[in-house]
Amino acid sequence: MSKNGFTTTLVHSDRRSTIEHGAIHKPLHPSSEYAFADSRELAAVFQGKAGFTYARQGTPTTQALEAKITQMEGGLNSVSFATGMAALNATFFTLLRAGDHLISSQYIFGNTNSLLNTLAGLGVEVTLVDATDVANVAAARRPETRMVFVESIANPGTQVADMKAIGDWCRDNALLYVVDGTLSTPWLCRGRDVGAGLVINSLSKYIGGHGHALGGAVTDTGLYDWSTYPNIADVYRHGSPQGWGLTQIKKKGLRDMGATLSADSAHRISVGSETLALRMERSCSNAMALAQALAAHPKVSRVSYPGLPSHPQHVRAGELFGGRYGALVGVELLDGIDVFEFLNRLKVFVLATHLGDTRTLVLPVAHTIYYEMGPERRALMGIADSMLRISVGIEDPQDLIDDFLDALESF
Incomplete structure (x- = not known):
């Protein structure tokens, strides 16, 4: 530089x-x-x-x-x-x-x-x-x-x-x-x-x-x-x-x-x-807010996000990434919640395979991009059947939180 x-x-x-x-x-x-x-x-x-x-x-x-x-x-x-x-x-x-x-x-x-x-x-x-x-x-x-x-x-x-x-x-x-x-x-x-x-x-x-x-x-x-x-x-x-x-x-x-x-x-x-830093700042901030909200919800069994103190590499991530933790969040829903039915109830999140967009994208991991990998390799990578991958965008953070929690309400 x-x-x-x-x-x-x-x-x-x-x-x-x-x-x-x-x-x-x-x-x-x-x-x-x-x-x-x-x-x-x-x-x-x-x-x-x-x-x-x-x-x-x-x-x-x-x-x-x-x-x-x-x-x-x-x-x-x-x-x-x-x-x-x-x-x-x-x-x-x-x-x-x-x-x-x-x-x-x-x-x-x-x-x-x-x-x-x-x-x-x-x-x-x-x-x-x-x-x-x-x-x-x-x-x-x-x-x-x-x-x-x-x-x-x-x-x-x-x-x-x-x-x-x-x-x-x-x-x-x-x-x-x-x-x-x-x-x-x-x-x-x-x-x-x-x-x-x-x-x-x-x-x-x-x-x-x-x-x-x-x-x-x-x-x-x-x-x-x-x-x-x-x-x-x-x-x-x-x-x-x-x-x-x-x-x-x-x-x-x-x-x-x-x-x-x-x-x-x-x-x-x-x-x-040219706007990479601006977008990443917002997406990282949104990801942290979303991860914290979902980690506290009783119908979410696990949230994988380096910004959470519960993450195994939380301290390392903070040192490597300057106190920011990226814009990718992994979420596992409680057993018994149909991931497809849940995803179909989201209104702000976009059901799509991609990362790093200005929009927040979500998809069921085991059934899509990691399907060909097979259950053994997915287990090695820590990918559960209920896992959702969320690429967090630059929307207003409360809109993302509300959309996810509203979709959980009927389960």
Whole structure:
């Protein structure tokens, strides 16, 4: 980040560089190809010089967004992708090979769990551990371990990984540490501050913030020494080692996989990101108020929210996230209450699968996004059949509380 604060830097990011006609936002560049007056210049860009050739590998619009993400994370550079899952795929598939070993938190997004199953089917050994304790990560290490992966706040159980201790351990053992910071966002916690070498964000969620664009990003924090990583192809081992890892992720993820973020989505996300701190402040505050109200209700059997003193990682979350606790709340209703009937009685909450919207979204976890995972894996993640996932938005907090409690009244 610059010497200015978080929001000031984002709001003025575009205009700090040259923009025609005095515009305050970078323009939208929808062109698929980029022409050159000199053929040697065209060849030079293909061989590594900064520039644009074909939109699959990036555009001026995605580059402007990537600059903002890098500023947020305090990193070296970022590369954007069509979705958060595309960013995860690009990271895992370009940096891991058959025979490698990956240590991952067992508390991970359902689609990420599916992705790890795919990796395992291709010969990458995956060990799932309870990452709320660094000792479990250390115990899983093997000679062929290449990477450690955690989510900052687990979806939907809200477990908070032992991120700082894991980062210290990875540094001491020269292992690549990858943090998915989607649920905390760089406003609550930057991956660099917990020792991550790479940080992944689903831009579709809080950073974009308005539920109208998909995107993902990988940021290199500059903390990992890529000269020690064995899986960097020779063609990318030139220049400073600092850029090797992200260059391979970008080349393979965009050029080979085609997981390109569109210019239109990049522009929407870039503009939306300017209000990230304002939206997160409100959503976190709303989540705390809702969690406290529901935790006191006799028809609610359990509330999972790091802001509650009853949460196992409450103290850690307060230290990591600066006294704010995120905007995701897990709720389990009392036995005997039909979750579907209950959800159908809500009026303000939106029945939808997504996170980080301005609107509050809710869905029954075990029956939807974690259904394919099966009962054993759900139990390992602490997901009960009655669990509801609530992504808290920016509405008036009392409206959210009243809507939930009114729906409970008839049970």
